[in-house]
Amino acid sequence: xxxxxxxxxxxxxxxxxxxxxxxxxxxxxxxxxxxxxxxxxxxxxxxxxxxxxxxxxxxxxxxxxxxxxxxxxxxxxxxxxxxxxxxxxxxxxxxxxxxxxxxxxxxxxxxxxxxxxxxxxxxxxxxxxxxxxxxxxxxxxxxxxxxxxxxxxxxxxxxxxxxxxxxxxxxxxxxxxxxxxxxxxxxxxxxxxxxxxxxxxxxxxxxxxxxxxxxxxxxxxxxxxxxxxxxxxxxxxxxx
Numbered sequence: 001x002x003x004x005x006x007x008x009x010x011x012x013x014x015x016x017x018x019x020x021x022x023x024x025x026x027x028x029x030x031x032x033x034x035x036x037x038x039x040x041x042x043x044x045x046x047x048x049x050x051x052x053x054x055x056x057x058x059x060x061x062x063x064x065x066x067x068x069x070x071x072x073x074x075x076x077x078x079x080x081x082x083x084x085x086x087x088x089x090x091x092x093x094x095x096x097x098x099x100x101x102x103x104x105x106x107x108x109x110x111x112x113x114x115x116x117x118x119x120x121x122x123x124x125x126x127x128x129x130x131x132x133x134x135x136x137x138x139x140x141x142x143x144x145x146x147x148x149x150x151x152x153x154x155x156x157x158x159x160x161x162x163x164x165x166x167x168x169x170x171x172x173x174x175x176x177x178x179x180x181x182x183x184x185x186x187x188x189x190x191x192x193x194x195x196x197x198x199x200x201x202x203x204x205x206x207x208x209x210x211x212x213x214x215x216x217x218x219x220x221x222x223x224x225x226x227x228x229x230x231x232x233x234x235x236x237x238x239x240x
Contacts, residue, residue, distance in 0.1 A: 004177075005147040007071045007218050008139055009061050012154025012161050013078055014107060017093040017100035019054065019155060019186070021046050028100060031091035034155050038186035038193075043104065054184055055105035057153075057211055059226035062113060067219045072115045072139045076154065076164065077101070079120030086124075124160060127167040140173050150175045151218055153184035158196035161185055165205055179206035181214040 013019075017030050019042055027033055034042070044050045061071050078094035079101060080086065087093075094101040102108055110116050117139065121129045140148065150168055154161055161180070168175050180200055187193040201207050208214035212222035 003147065004149050004219065005070065005143050006139065006149075007061075008074060008136075008148060008150045008175075009058075009071055009218070010074045010076055010150070010152045010154070010164060011058065011107075012076045012152065012164060013094075013156075014054070014058075014075065014103050014154060015077060015094055015100065016102050016104055017078075019043060020100070020102075020104050030093045030100070032093045032156075033188070034186045035188050037190065038155075038188065042184060042186055052105055053211060054153075055107060056226040057181070057184060057215065058107060058110070060215060060220055060222065060224060061218065062110065062115065063227050064220045064224045067221065070219065072117060073110065073113065074135060074139075075103070075111070075116065075118045076126050076160070077103075077118065077120045078122075080122050084122065086122075125163045125167070126160070127163070127171060132167070136173055145173045145175050146177075148175060148177070149218060150178045151181065151214065152178065153181040155185065156187040156192070157185040158187050158192040162196055162199070165200065165203075169205075177206075179208060179214065179217055181211060182207055182209050183211055 017028050018032055019034055019039055020028050021039060022028060025046055027036060027039060042054045043052045062068050062073060079096055080094055082095055111118060117135045119126055119129065119131045119135055123129060126132050152161060152164055165178060168178050182197050185193065197207055208217065215222040
C-alpha cells in the first residue's frame with residue numbers, strides 16, 4: 001500500500017435509530033431502522049460474548065498499528081432539530097442529543113480520536129452541509145486525490161450510501177479509488193440493498209463481499225483483534 005498516502009473511511013448513520021438494539025434486545029421503533037434481519041447481519045445476534053462485526057471492523061481500522069495511522073474516520077450522522085421537514089415523511093429520528101442519535105456499541109468514544117471527523121447533517125445528502133467540504137479539505141490537505149483510498153459502509157445502501165458515493169466521485173475533491181464493504185451496508189428491504197450493490201458495481205465502484213477482503217484493500221490486518229475502548233485510554237491525546 002506504499003502508493004496510498006491516506007485512507008478515508010466513511011460511516012454512514014452508525015446510529016441507534018438506524019442500526020441499534022435496545023437493552024432488552026428489541027429494536028428502536030421508528031421508520032428508518034433497517035430491521036431485525038439487517039441488524040443481525042451487521043452487528044451479530046447481540047448475545048453476551050458474541051461479536052459485533054460493524055463495531056469490531058471500525059476498531060480495527062483505527063487500531064491496527066502503523067497501517068491505521070493513514071486512516072481518517074468520518075462519521076456521517078443524521079442530526080435533526082425536534083421539528084424537521086423530513087419527519088412527516090420518515091417519522092421522527094436522530095433528534096439532536098437524543099439516545100437515538102447516539103453511535104452504536106462503544107463507538108461514541110471514537111468521537112475523541114484525533115483522526116475522527118464528525119459531519120452532522122439535517123439532510124438525506126451529506127454534501128448539502130458545508131461541513132462536508134470542510135472535512136474533506138482538512139483531511140486531503142496537499143495530498144493528491146489519486147493517492148487517497150476511500151471506503152464507505154453504513155445505511156441505507158440504496159439512498160444515503162449511494163448519494164455519498166456519487167458525491168465522492170463527482171464533486172471536488174474528486175476521488176478515484178472508492179470502495180464499499182457490502183456486509184456492513186443495509187437497507188430495510190434487502191432487495192433494495194442488493195439492487196444498489198449491483199448498481200455500484202456497474203458504475204465502477206469496488207464492492208467487497210467479505211470484511212477481511214475489504215480491510216486488506218485498505219491496508220489493515222484483518223486478523224488483528226480489535227481492542228476494547230475505555231474512555232480515551234486507547235490513544236494518546238485526543239480532542240476533548
